[in-house]
Amino acid sequence: xxxxLVARPIFxxxxxxxxxxxxxxxxxxxxxxxxxxxxxxxxxKDGALTAGEPINASxxxxxxxxxxxxxxxxxxxxFDMAAFNAANVxxxxxxxxxxxxxxxxxxxxxxxxPRRIAESEHYLRAGLWQKWSYDAFIGSDLYGSxxxxxxxxxxxxxxxxxxxGFNMQVIYHNYHNRTRVLPEIEAKLxxxxxxxxxxxxxxxxxxxxxxxTQENHHTIGxxxxxxxxxxxxxxxxxxxxIVDDAALVEALHAKQIATAGLDVFEGEPNFNRDxxxxxxxxxxxxxxxxxxxxxxxxxxxxxxxxxxxxxxGPRAGRPPNPINxxxxxxxxx
Ligand code: DGY
Numbered sequence: 001x002x003x004x005l006v007a008r009p010i011f012x013x014x015x016x017x018x019x020x021x022x023x024x025x026x027x028x029x030x031x032x033x034x035x036x037x038x039x040x041x042x043x044x045k046d047g048a049l050t051a052g053e054p055i056n057a058s059x060x061x062x063x064x065x066x067x068x069x070x071x072x073x074x075x076x077x078x079f080d081m082a083a084f085n086a087a088n089v090x091x092x093x094x095x096x097x098x099x100x101x102x103x104x105x106x107x108x109x110x111x112x113x114p115r116r117i118a119e120s121e122h123y124l125r126a127g128l129w130q131k132w133s134y135d136a137f138i139g140s141d142l143y144g145s146x147x148x149x150x151x152x153x154x155x156x157x158x159x160x161x162x163x164x165g166f167n168m169q170v171i172y173h174n175y176h177n178r179t180r181v182l183p184e185i186e187a188k189l190x191x192x193x194x195x196x197x198x199x200x201x202x203x204x205x206x207x208x209x210x211x212x213t214q215e216n217h218h219t220i221g222x223x224x225x226x227x228x229x230x231x232x233x234x235x236x237x238x239x240x241x242i243v244d245d246a247a248l249v250e251a252l253h254a255k256q257i258a259t260a261g262l263d264v265f266e267g268e269p270n271f272n273r274d275x276x277x278x279x280x281x282x283x284x285x286x287x288x289x290x291x292x293x294x295x296x297x298x299x300x301x302x303x304x305x306x307x308x309x310x311x312x313g314p315r316a317g318r319p320p321n322p323i324n325x326x327x328x329x330x331x332x333x
Pocket of ligand 1: 072073074075076098238286287288289290
């Protein structure tokens, strides 16, 4: 029987399912710190199911039998894909199943931040509410405003679809090697492609939905924040590192933009603590895909990918979501 590692706790029934095919070493007690993944991989694993743990050349070198790593996330910036390709190791991810859940959560942040929901709730809980006043917690509207989407991929299109119900104008920009989406998608979303600078100048609310790559590092920094309206909201549901968090803290303190909603952070979970000094930001701990149905769909898809990629189950040899399909069938190097 082939051996696999399940690096982080997942639904117990998914572990049981994997046990039908593999000898499973499951970290269900969450006792395995990331640094020790290498040691566990050296235990002659053929595959692994991860949820964001870094897999790089040194991890792969210490795991000569490892052929597949299945990430339970759509983003796979935790994989060093050059190292995967050099070693003929297949990476897989879980796209699509979280698109709508992610968009819902982005929308929740995009409403909570400009309507100052977290900030005003803290005020109420602290017993500070004495009287109603016309200018308490004044925010800005979503309805009828301009939404900017940076990263109009499969996930980015989902908040754009929601914008219709809020009578919003949608403008978008894509990242490095990507340009416009198909004209029929633009037409359906009533979305206008604009330059990044244009988008930042025009938006009332901007949502970031792009993958983290070196090219996308600090897509939003001091220069970009300075272009935005003082009434604007920034929502980040993408990945830590796309926003320069230190620059954002400064921009929020200086009221260069009005508010932000962040679910992802540079260096998370050790995020920039200066963010806690900013009242006008809503902060959540990377829970964008956290609904029962979606996390189940992600876990099932991650297991499906692993089972198929290791040549088992009904889709043996044909995993649904290979990131680097060219290595399929090649001997591990
Ligand atoms: C993803 O899938 O990349 C999400 O950020 C994890 O919830």
